[in-house]
Amino acid sequence: MFGEPNGIYSEALTFRGFAMRRSLLLATALVAGLAAVPARADEVSDAIAEAQRAYQAGQVQSAQTALQEALQLIAQKAAAGLAAALPDALPGWTADEATSNAAGAGMFGGATASRSFHNAQGQTVEIQVMSDNPLIAQLGPILANPMLAGAMGRLVRIGEQRAIQGNDGNVQMLVDNRILVQVQGDAPAEAKLAYARAINVARLSAR
Template identity: 40%
Template sequence: MNKLIVNISALVICTLMIFVSTAAADDVMDTINEAIAQYKNGEYSAAVESLEYASNLILQKKGLQLKKLLPEPLPGWAAEEASSQAAGKIMFGGGVTAERTYNRGDKSIIIKLATDSPLLQSIMMMFTNPMFAVSDGGRLERIRGQKAIINYKSATETGTINIVVANRFLVTLEGDHVTKADLMAYANKIDYRALTDLP
């Protein structure tokens, strides 16, 4: 049992260290070092909690990176302040999201960027089996080279676009009182290259 705990703890610590520069002492490194000390003292539960906390700090940093890639509003539109949040893998299954709402009169579009999300696999399955994508009126298209599922209802002026980027990121646009052209304009404004280049 102790050997298993050693192996798991070592694996988690090594994984966390990949994402953090050892040259800079910050909250993440301080928490990891605290977890190591707790482990050496036999405080296994405390060590696990510290590692989870360090993991959440890293996810927060990823969330800030995602937030910076939310586009500026198109001419004539206004945008609310972007937000981001991270969910720990142990408690909530993981996932980092950033989102921003754009308004123009009655028109409203929400753009969400997500990574490490459990939803990503289910969306990717739709691309593998187009029957799932078109079952509720969706259409498969490409937007700036990215595979997308577009579902727009002209009768209600509502629609969604789901885009999978580099098999790691899920981009979702949700529009209310908008045209399909409005949704496409914002989908084309996202910097997919910068998104792909994120670590």
């Protein structure tokens, strides 16, 4: 009488094990892409090795925790990479320290980085960059289509990238269809455009 439930339970365990093996393989592949950053890659490799040891010992929960740690470390590196692409203060301006955040399972998820700039008149420009964010899926098709983008504001060029500058002077740009750049604040439109053009877009694309 217990044959069928036991069979279902066995299948569930098999599926869970398969999912864990897939996650381990994914994290291992991500580590291979971080070889150029030894310090961070070592941390990720250690967490994945811990997950593998726990999984092989049948400690599924511990393996899952270690694997989540590895993925969070990777997300933190992604966020730091976004921050590194933000510009320094332009002449006549001062800059706050760039900040970054990796929200692995938050409401918006993905990685974000931002930096604020101020001038002697008390005006402010803020740059925010985000990747792998659900907001990008909504804005992406609009920003990628010149006709739709033109309806949102004036089309401008940031290097080889197409961007939109709204009537308020704010600038939005999509890099590689996965990284959203927003430049806003109460500074004049030309200042916001200048800061948009000071972003290291090539560094964003290389991530």
